[in-house]
Amino acid sequence: MKNIMKMFVALFVVGIILPSCDKKNNENSSLSPEHKKALEQVSQDRRAGMEFLIKYMPDRDREELSADYLLEHVNLAYEARNAHDWAKNIPEEIFLNDVLPYASFNEKRESWRRDFRDRFSKYVNNSQTLEEAVRAINENAKEELEVIYSTERPKPDQAPQESMSCGLASCTGLSVLLVDAFRSVGIPARIAGTPNWTQKQGNHNWVEVWIDGVWYFTEYYFDDLDQAWFLNDAGQANPNDKKYWIYATSFKPTSDSVHFPLVWDLDIQYVNAENVTDRYISIYKEKNEEEKAKLDGKAKVEIKMFKDNVCSQIGDNRVSEEVQVFDKDGNLQGEGVTSAPEEDMNKILTMYLAKNKIYNLRYKNSSGKLKVEELNISEDKYNIVLFFNE
Structure with a gap:
C-alpha cells in the first residue's frame, strides 16, 4: 500500500511539473534569437526588467531591437535605480512601467x-x-x-x-x-x-x-x-x-x-x-x-511683449523681458517675465491687480531705456501688449 501511494504521489508531481515545463519551453521557443540572447546575458537581479520589456514591447520593436540595445537600456535603468535611496524606494511596478521603457510613442x-x-x-x-x-x-x-x-x-x-x-x-x-x-x-x-x-x-x-x-x-x-x-x-x-x-x-x-x-x-x-x-x-x-479667490476685488492682467507692432501676433515676434508693476506709492505689486518666441503661444505673463487703482508698468526697451506705461485698472480683465523696439 505504501509503495502504491509513493507511485501515486510521484505521478501526481510529474503531472504538475511537466505541463509547466512544456509551457516554459513553448514560451522560449516563441522568442527571437535576440530576445533569447538578452535573457541569457542579463543578470538575475535585472531579469524581471528584461522580461517586462520583451513581454509588452510593440510588435515593431519585437522584430527590430537587438539584444545589445535592450541590455544597455535595462542595465542603465537599474544602475540609475540603485544610485539613490529615493530611486530605490520606487515601487517595482512603477519602475518597470515608467522608468525602464526605452520609448514613449x-x-x-x-x-x-x-x-x-x-x-x-x-x-x-x-x-x-x-x-x-x-x-x-x-x-x-x-x-x-x-x-x-x-x-x-x-x-x-x-x-x-x-x-x-x-x-x-x-x-x-x-x-x-x-x-x-x-x-x-x-x-x-x-x-x-x-x-x-x-x-x-x-x-x-x-x-x-x-x-x-x-x-x-x-x-x-x-x-x-x-x-x-x-x-x-x-x-x-x-x-x-x-x-x-x-x-x-x-x-x-x-x-x-x-x-x-x-x-x-x-x-x-x-x-x-x-x-x-x-x-x-x-x-x-x-x-x-484658487483663482476665484485671487480675483476677489482684483483684475486679471495678461501681458505680452513683441519686437514691434508690424506683425505683433506672430510667435517669433515675441520678446522675453522682465516687467514690473508698481502702485502710485512706489510699492511693487507684481513682476514677471514675458513669454519668449520658443514658448507655447498660450503661455502668457499674468498678474492679479486690485481694481479701481492706477499702476505704473515698467520695462526696458531694446535700447535699454526704461519705459513706463500707466494702467488704470477698473475692469475684470486686461490684455496688455508692449513693443520692445519703441
Missing part, C-alpha cells in the same frame, strides 16, 4: 539613456527626495539640451537625438526629451496629452512625473508642478467623448485597453494609455477656486 528607437544619464546625473546627486530630483531636472533640462519649441521642427514624433541635432521640437518632441531626462536618473515619468481641445482648435502633449504615489503634470518650460498654461483647457475636457479625453502613456496595456491617439498617425494603435481625464477636471476645479 512611435519615435525612433535610440540609445539615449547613457548620454542622458551623463548629462543629468549631476543635477540630482545632492537631491534628498524624489521631488527635489524632479525639480532639479525640470529646472535644468532646457539649458542642458538646448532645444526650443518651434513649429518648424522636421517632424512631430522626434526622438531625442533628432530634436537635439536641429535644436527644434514640437510639444511632443519636447515631452519625449523631458521624459527621457527624468527616466535616465531613475525618476518615473510618462507623456500625457489630448488629441483635441474642447474649447479651441489643436492638440497638446506634456509630461507627468510620479512622486510618492501621486502623478503631477509638468512641462519642458517649467513653471511648477501641477501648474501650466494648459490647465484651463484640460479642465474643459469631455469625459464622454474619446476625442477630447486626456491620455497618459503606459508601456504595458491598461485594464480598459485604451490607446493613445497619435494625431500625426492615427493608424498607430500600439501606444497603450490610461484615461486620466477626470483627474485633470478635478485639478482644474480646485485651481479654479
